[in-house]
Amino acid sequence: MPQINTDLIMLDSMSKEQLREYFSQIGFEKFRADQIFDWMHNKRVLDFEQMTNLSKKLREKLTAECGFTPFEVIKNQRSMQDDSMKLLFRLADGNMIEAVTLRDFDRATGCISTQVGCRMGCVFCSTAKMGFVRNLTVGEILLQVRTMDNMLRAEGRRLTNLVFMGMGEPLDNLENLLPSITVLLDDNGYGFSYRRITVSTSGLTDKLPKLFELEKPVNLAVSINAATQAQREKIMPISRKYPLDELVRVVKSLPVSKHKMIMIEYVLLKGINDSEADAKAFAKLIKGMHVKVNLIAYNSSKDGQYRSSGEKETLKFQNYLIQERIGTFIRKSLGSDIDGACGQLYAKTAREKGDDNG
Structure with missing residues (x-):
């Protein structure tokens, strides 16, 4: 990566x-900001000289004082199972992050990271x-979307959905998450519908309501993964x-519209939280909530400490919740052969040595 001027x-x-x-502040009309915004996010142009509706004087000033978030894609892996794509980004400070495009029929979902690493400590997650x-900046969050969408457009496709389920806890970086979502929703930005963006959280209760202060609140997924406090503490220290x-x-x-439901995520760990007793306790816990449940297969990490529940246990768990009139779905695991599925993202930090294999 070339030398970056951090000033x-x-x-x-x-x-x-x-x-x-x-x-x-720099003495130019405010409408010029809207023009720059359109060039960056709608037209995807990151070269001041190509911004033809800006004056030469303004382009020269911007070239001298401003820039765009630097990054480098150093690896692109394609799944042989489902054609999902995992990208490894090197950031300006040498840290690395991963992001994934999950492909399912006509849908292409960008799984976006919000932090380098994570402080939540979930035992079933490689990122932990x-x-x-550190937190990712707004620019670093958006560059993942821009890069993946540009790659798909070159193939005649485009990103249709976004999930903030990559590396990091999104609500732990709320100050950069919310502005990023605003740009993604803007018709002169990325033009995504709020119905097609989902933020997943481990449950930072003091920050959850902030998501609903957006003019158009996006979808929410809450990762619960246990039916009791004691059980949840063991696998989710947060x-x-x-x-x-x-x-x-x-x-x-939460002020959820009657036409909208919150997604509850539950990662099934064999012998840990997948018994019939667990299903009964979980059903009792969420009974009466305006939610639907996503059961998620545990995707093995390098240490092999945990195992995924088998098909029999998973279906039994699902059937019990359905009997209790709780809408319950089994999430399809995409990108697992490239370590791009739920809980598998891991990238080297600037303080680590070794190759760039992620």
Whole structure:
């Protein structure tokens, strides 16, 4: 990667409002900010000289003072099973992240990362083994979407959906997540429908309501994975700070439209949380909530400490919840042969040595 001037102002990490304020400060009309916004996010042009409706004077000033989030795609893996695609990005500081395009019939879903590593410590997640390094900037979040969509467009396709289920806890980086979503929803940005964006969280109850302050709240998926506080603490240490009963209370209180349901995610671990007793306790826990359930197969990590529940246990768990009139689905595992499925993302940090195999 070429040497980066860290003193430059990264325009693609600024919201439309921040851009307008910046242009006002440097003595240019605010509508120029909207033009730049359109070039960056709608037209995907990151070269000031190609922004033909800007004056020469403005282009020269922007070239001297501003830039765009630097990154490098250093690996692109394709699944032989389902044609999903995993990208390994090297960021300007040497840290690396992974993002995945999951392909399922006509749908192409971008699985987006929000942090380098993660501090939640979930035992079934490879990203947790990285520890927490830092939050991604708005520009670094958006570049994943831009890169994947550009690659798909070159093949005559496009991203249809986005899920913030990659590396990191999205609500732990709320200050950059929300501006990113705003750009993704903007018709002059990426133009995604709020119905096609989902944010997954391990349940940071003090930040959950902030998602619903968006003008058009996106979909929410809450990763619960256990029926009792004691059980959840063992596999999701964050539950000590955000207790399960408080999480359920907050989810119940969210201002969800009657036409919209919250997704509850449940990773099935063999012999840990997949028994009939677990199903009964889980059904009792979420009874009366306006939710549907996604049962997720555990995708093995390198240490092999846990195992995935078998088909028999999974179907039995699902059938019990359905009998209790809880809409329950089994999520198809995509990209597992390239370690791109749920819980498998891992990338080297700047402090680690070795190759770039992710």
